[in-house]
Amino acid sequence: MMTTLRIAVLCGLCLFCTKAFAEEPLFFSVLNQRSATLTAQYWNPILSYVSVRSGVPLRLKMGRTAPETTAMTVRGDFAFAYTNHLFTPKRDLLGWRVIARPAGKGIQGAIVVPETSPVKTLTDLAGKEVGFPSPEAFVGYWVPMDALLKAGVEVKPTFAGNQEGVMGQLKAGRIIAAAVNAQVMESYARREHFLYRTIWQSEAYLDLPVMAHPRCLATRWRRLEMPWLK
Template identity: 30%
Template sequence: MKRSLGLGLVILVCAAGISTAHAAQCAEHRPINVGVVPQQAPSDLAKAWLPILASISERTGCAFRFATAPTIPEFEKRVSQGDYDIAYMNPYHYTVFSKNPGYVAFAKEKGRKLKGLLVAAKASQINRMEDLNGMKVAFPSPAAFAATIIPIAEMKAAGVEVTPTYVSSHDSVYLNVSRGFYAGGGGIVRTLNAMSPEVRDKLKVIWESKAYAPHAFAALPGLTPAVTQAFFNGMASLSNTEAGQGMLRVLRFKGIEAATDSEWDSIRALNLDLIRLGDPK
């Protein structure tokens, strides 16, 4: 298993409040890197995930450490290198990185199906996908499954030709579209709902995809199974307390539930292995 000691711009913060006695109970006596795909600004992700990982660490005795990357392509590179012990990644990422370096899904967001969206400025005359024909459209990254791959495929099937521009995150898509810099943009329901009202209220949804399997929580091969189970148990238990429910609401999560690799077979069946991930972009 590859261990990364220097992740550059990745935000790495050790979970606080773990006593030496607690830490000794963990099956791994080291910090466990939990990598989260940067659909939103890393600082916003940190605010949401640090309290959750601190709570899980305190409950389980394992030092779960938050990690992300400045952009989605950089996140892909780091996942390909095995920099994260546990990674929260989109469905397409999972189908790629389950092959190499071999991540194995063990959980998913409870009760969630992933839907791609196209948004436009509420004040604009763009009301349908077809209205974007010939225009510049913002997307988070080439391999963002529901926010990029699916909308572009659907537009091509409908004969809608656009010029895609990649702006590094879902938040950047929404901000740029709300300010009129792009005619439209791709996103997903959860990240759109997580935007501040002053941005979200300036946008309208002009197209929505069918539902797909959601993001996967996946473990790197070689991670002690007891640690993976501890993470799952700790995160699943958040929905049992008022404080934990508050943390999950920040993520727009109801909770998590167990998952198996085969649940992403419908994504594999789309034959989307057209994008090289993990290479410098």
């Protein structure tokens, strides 16, 4: 997922952050998209590798929902965060900085329905209950909601707390359609053997980045950063 170069950047930041955060483990948050178990299965090997390379223990920590994790991130509970919920004018003032980003084609928002659903277009959703991960989800709320509004379609939003939460509601038949991260939806459907159709999909946007807390970005690190990124 991360290139070797980008992991090296994270290792370098870890070494510097030991002074900023004393000798305690550095907390690394991941925005809630999948279940806590699946998130841990994916991220713990990465964090273990970085911990060994840097000599600094990293510990995965998340809230129960995406809004809760974001609130903890804004509060400064973490040294690093894998998130795209900090790109607002107000949160930009907090000083978090992008240090790495997954390689790949990016992420896309999508509105999906079960394969057997009679819904064919966005207009078929008018007045219906549509599921979203959370009010702050970029490709799971802001992008698809913008498309709905531009199409003149008003829906009744309901929020599940994370990406796979809303997918589970769709699979269980609790909602008629779901706005999701298209890539996460593909993985979920493959794992859960769930057949679905996409009735709308956005252009590609940059994937979620790994961001560092400003306490990890003092002048000394800035001088060391450029050789890694060139």
